[in-house]
Amino acid sequence: MTEKYCIAVDMGGTNTRAALINSYGEVLTKIKEHTGTDPLATLNKLIGNLYSDNAAKVYGIGLAVAGIIDSDNGIVLWSPHIQKLKDVNLKTEIEKSFKTSVVIENDANAAAYGEKWAGTGKDYKNFVVLTLGTGIGGGIIIDNKLLPVAAEVGHMSINSGGAQCACGNIGCLELYASARAIIGNAVSALEKGDNSILKDFYNGNFYKITAEDIYKTALDGDMLARAVLREAGKNLGIGIANIINILSPDAVILTGGLVGAWNIYVEPAIQEASKRAFNELYARVKIIPSSLGDDAGVIGAAALIFKTPKTVK
Numbered sequence: 001m002t003e004k005y006c007i008a009v010d011m012g013g014t015n016t017r018a019a020l021i022n023s024y025g026e027v028l029t030k031i032k033e034h035t036g037t038d039p040l041a042t043l044n045k046l047i048g049n050l051y052s053d054n055a056a057k058v059y060g061i062g063l064a065v066a067g068i069i070d071s072d073n074g075i076v077l078w079s080p081h082i083q084k085l086k087d088v089n090l091k092t093e094i095e096k097s098f099k100t101s102v103v104i105e106n107d108a109n110a111a112a113y114g115e116k117w118a119g120t121g122k123d124y125k126n127f128v129v130l131t132l133g134t135g136i137g138g139g140i141i142i143d144n145k146l147l148p149v150a151a152e153v154g155h156m157s158i159n160s161g162g163a164q165c166a167c168g169n170i171g172c173l174e175l176y177a178s179a180r181a182i183i184g185n186a187v188s189a190l191e192k193g194d195n196s197i198l199k200d201f202y203n204g205n206f207y208k209i210t211a212e213d214i215y216k217t218a219l220d221g222d223m224l225a226r227a228v229l230r231e232a233g234k235n236l237g238i239g240i241a242n243i244i245n246i247l248s249p250d251a252v253i254l255t256g257g258l259v260g261a262w263n264i265y266v267e268p269a270i271q272e273a274s275k276r277a278f279n280e281l282y283a284r285v286k287i288i289p290s291s292l293g294d295d296a297g298v299i300g301a302a303a304l305i306f307k308t309p310k311t312v313k
């Protein structure tokens with residue numbers, strides 16, 4: 001029997017990753033582009049690249065997209081960081097270009113699905129996945145099944161007098177704990193003249209710094225970078241405590257680039273969660289990184305194809 005592949009895409013506010021993945025959850029090829037100002041063109045380019053050499057073996061295309069998704073109809077209802085996709089029927093658009101079926105889901109829901117299929121989540125019956133990137137997303141597995149809800153944990157308010165979020169709420173978690181928040185706080189401190197080696201990045205144009213620049217600088221001991229990450233981590237811990245108190249999961253699994261800064265960003269989050277969550281619930285939860293690393297998003301998108309046969313033609 002010919003091996004079946006799927007093309008899996010993880011589209012976030014900053015980067016879009018695409019991969020060719022087999023039915024065992026193994027990543028065969030992966031490519032990445034900036035999501036850019038024309039997300040549909042980025043999608044077509046990345047998928048086209050993988051599809052052209054493997055068309056006969058491609059069983060389906062799984063799309064994991066940050067935002068509120070009508071997965072039954074394949075529509076992006078709203079994506080805070082990819083606004084051009086508002087009300088776009090991505091399923092129809094992509095099926096037009098590539099002659100195979102397309103499944104679309106919220107990126108964090110897909111990540112939770114991928115964790116259950118091929119990642120750390122295999123060992124847990126009830127868990128929450130947090131995707132820590134430009135924004136913060138959540139996916140919930142209860143009794144080994146994906147809870148079909150929005151799970152927009154990044155938009156729980158942690159500050160009643162806080163900043164206005166693009167979603168309409170005030171003081172949302174992701175305004176204080178995401179990569180975008182970390183960059184924003186670092187840039188504000190640099191504008192005020194705080195000392196840090198980050199001010200020399202990009203020939204002094206520190207507005208270009210990335211979250212990765214900040215955590216690598218923090219690992220090298222830069223005090224400003226460390227302070228910004230620790231503060232964001234502490235705020236993340238408030239969100240995690242709320243999740244523990246509401247859902248009492250067996251595990252909270254963390255994915256996304258920021259997990260690389262575990263000691264400086266996640267440790268303060270764990271500390272804060274331990275102070276705030278119910279002791280009895282905190283005692284039985286594990287706060288752990290995804291074993292899928294950078295591939296968590298695309299494995300989740302692949303799980304949409306290989307684990308949901310009813311939606312595949």
Ligand SMILES: [Zn+2]
Nearest residue numbers: 155165167172
């Ligand atoms: Zn919000």
